[in-house]
Amino acid sequence: MCLVIWLVTVLIIDAYLIKERRDYPSLINMAGKQRMLSQKAAFLTLARQTNQTADSDLKSAIDLMVENQAYLLTQAELVDLAGYYKKQALDKQIQEFSEFVTQLSVESNLQRKPQYTLDLMNMSEALQVALDKTVSEWERTSENANLQLIKYRILFGISFLITCFAVYLFVLAKPLHLSIVTANLKDHAINRFKRLFDYSHEGLLILDKDWHVVHANTAAKRVSNAFNSDSSMEHFWHEKINLKLKGKILSALDSVGRWEGEVFSNDEKTTYLHVSIIQVMDSNNQLDFYGAVMRNITDVREKEEKLKTLALYDGLTGLANRANIIECISEECGKSQESDGRFAVLFIDIDGFKLINDGYGHELGDKLLNKIGNRLSSITKNTDVVARLGGDEFVLLAKNITSDDVIVSLSKRIMKAFEAPIQCDDIGVQIGFSIGISVYPSDAESASELLKKADIAMYTAKQKGKNQFQFFNSEMELYLKERFSFEDDLRNGILNNEFFQLFQPVIDIKTGNIVGCEALLRWQSSTRDLVSPNNFIPMAESLNLMTEIDKWVFEASLKVIQALPKNFYFAINLSPKHFSNSEVLSAFLSKLSAIENKARILFEITETTIITDIEKSTRIIKNIRKQGFLVAIDDFGTGYTSLYNLKRLEFDIIKIDRSFIKDISTDSNSKNIVEAIVKLAQNLGLNVVAEGVETKEQLECLREFGCSYAQGYYFSKPIEINALENKYFGKTTT
Structure with a gap:
């Protein structure tokens, strides 16, 4: 495109510059003819003066010159000769010569021959000289025109190149550069996407x-x-x-x-x-x-299958887990609803599994659970589903049950299958089951309700002595509802500070004087009135609420201890919770460290609490005695304390359970047992406190055996601290 523009422009300039160069030959030719006419005029004039030409000949020559001069002037106009003459200042001179010759053409003018002929000759000669000079000038101009044309072409070419470069630089370069960059980027992007395509992991x-x-x-x-x-x-x-x-x-x-x-x-x-x-x-x-x-x-x-297995099957036994059994029961509900069928859900709990786990270790416990699962699967139908819910709880979905007798037979078969001990690591472990049974559709029509009611029936089986099975009935549910309501009231009682302390005096049998008291916890419920400790303490222990209750007891006891005489001993019952977590007890002992005569503070511990973890119990008892406090074994004779443990644990006092005292005056066996306990304690250097003394006869028997102390309703029922101070301090009892 640029080349075409350059060529067109050069042609236009050439056309302009070459016009003058092209006209020069015509101009020189016509100027030559003009010179010949002027030369002829000069010759005729000279001939006429020498009488070598007649007047008629001169006239004819002048007429021909006029004609030729007119023709030349006409042609001169066509090639722009007049303009060139004007540039050379010849236009007036030629015009005057033409006019003069025209005048000579008139015959009358010829009469003045001498003067006119002389003038004609002079003008012709002058015109010849001027024309010669002009022709020479035109010839030089023609030569210069060629050089000028070359110069203009070169200059225009350079100017055009500069202009093109400027246009490229300021107009075309940036878009062109962007176009190139864009093209490169596109190519680069295409290559990158191709590599991405080829090397993608997908x-x-x-x-x-x-x-x-x-x-x-x-x-x-x-x-x-x-x-x-x-x-x-x-x-x-x-x-x-x-x-x-x-x-x-x-x-x-x-x-x-x-x-x-x-x-x-x-x-x-x-x-x-x-x-x-x-x-x-x-x-x-x-x-x-x-x-x-x-x-x-x-x-x-x-991996999904593995996760599904983990999600639906128990990792220890390989049995169905809770989610799986719930889904299976739900499916069976749908099928049985369509076919009017019946099936049963058996909730199976191992009796005493915690003791097995604690006694033999969790590793053996896991092996035992695995063997139990395998044995349950082996004695059930292929269509039945055995599941482990967690811990020591199993569930059996027994399908296509025609009558309750089939369920009874299945339950007995399960019981019988586990009569023989299960061998784990060369240890024969004897187990029993508490089984609760719910039946579709009579008991419930959903998986959650069937499991819930089977669980309630299982709980009832445990309450009735374990190692048995129970069918669900509505009375069980009422009992559980009452239990849950009791739990809520107990929690609210702790929050609302509904507990208080009573104190039962401890009497020196020999003197009849009061020597101390036992702090007893009571609950005045806002909804249940006065609740016995035998009812709420086991519940609090099962709900892990004893720690909160004991904190209150310790704080209240600390105030009473500080108010009582310094020689008056004070007995506090320790719950089993402190033997698994002794932080609260340690904090209480720390607060008691400032008390004078620490030996008047007595901590009572039951046999059942001690035997749960004999090693830990030994450490805690030694720690209490090391700080100067006394320790008593409570309810002695009802637990499993061996004579070895009695010596090892280093008690200060033995408290004989009320169950032995009750028949001491009427039953010889009870009398002999109490007498033996008193003699044993005396031989070991231990004091004895008899609990539950209610009659004078019981007191006399104890005095006869040499028992040191007694407490019971014969002396006083548990009373408030003010009543204790007013009634007993400084008084004797006969």
Whole structure:
């Protein structure tokens, strides 16, 4: 384009500059003719003066000159001769010569021959000289025109090049640079996307309209086990995607433009692929090609199966877990509703498993649970489902039950199967079960309710002595509701400070003087009136509420201890909770460290609490005695304390349980047992306190045996601290 512009411009300038150069030959030719006429005029004039030419000849010559002069002037106008004459200052001179010659053409003027002929000759000679000079000037101008043309062409060429460069630099360079950069970026982006396509971990495929593989990356080939060529991919695509599935895919693509799903092959090993296919349209919104993404999800599916196993099966026994059994019971509810069938849910709990776990260790406990699960599975039908809910709780879903007798027979079979000890690590472990039973649809029609009511029945079986089975009935549920209500009231009682202390005097049997008291906890419920400790303390222990209650007891006891005489001993009962977590007890002992005569503070511990963890109990008792406080074994004779443990634990006082005192005056066995305990304690250097003394006869027997102290309703029922101070300090009892 630039070259065309340059050529057109050069031609225009050439046309302008060459015009003058082109006209120069014509100008010189005409100027020559003009000179010849003036020369002829001068010759005729000279001839006439020498009488060599007649007047007629002169006249004819002058007329011819006038005619030729007119012609030359006309032609001169055509080639712009007048303009050139004007430039050379010849226009007036030629005009005067032409006019003078024209005048000579008139005959009358010839009469003045001498003067006119002389003038004609002079003018002709002058014109010749001027024309010669002009022709010479024109010849030089013609030569200069050629040089000027070359110069203009060169200058224009340079100017044009500079102009083109400026236009390129300021107008075209930036867009051109941007165009080049854009093109490079596009090429770079295409290369990057190609590399991304080829090196992607996802299997990527491009398919034409007929589903032929146009391109497949390495991952796609690896997924399809085809590493050599696209033909293998072609085979894979048509073989793995069957016609039925392909029809579904095409239907989805036509409706929503994409399809996503799983494809699997049952070869030597099942392979699962996740495939996503989309339509790619062209600029006319017509199908251009298909794009597919493939991913081998075999490992993911295997992990999902493992997670499913973990989610639905117990990791220890391999049995169904809670979620699984609930789903199974729900499914059976649906089936039985349609067929009017019956089935039972058996809630099975191992009796005393905590003691087994604590005594033999958790490793043996886990092995025992595994063996129990295997044995339960072996004695049930294949259609039944055995599950472990957790801990020592199992559930059996017994399907297709025709009568309650079938359930009874199944329960007895379970009991009998575990009569023999289970061998674990060369240890024979004897276990028993408490089994609760609920039946569909008579007891409930949902999985959660069936499990709940079987659990209630199991709890009742435990309450009635364990190692038995119980069918659910509505009275059990009422009992549980009452229990839950009791729990709520107990929690509220702790929050609302509804507890208080009473104090039962301890009497020196020999003197009849009061020597101390035992602090007893009472609960004045806002909804239940006065609640016995025998009712709320076991509940508080099972709900892990004793720590909160004991904190209150310790704080209240600290105030009473500080108010009592320094020689007056004060007995506090320690709950089993302090032997598993002694932080609260340690804090209380720290507060008691400032008390004078620490030996008047007595901590009472039951036999059952001690035997739970004999080692830890020994450490705690030694710590209490080391700080100067006394320790008594409470309810002695009702637990499992051996004589060895009695010596090892280093008690200060033995408290004989009221169950032995009650019949001491009427039953010889009870009398002998109490007498033996008193003699044993005396031999060990221990004091004895008899609990539950209610009659004078009982007191006399104890005095006879040499028992040191007694407490009971014979002396006083538990009373408030003010009543204790007013009634007993300084008084004797007979």
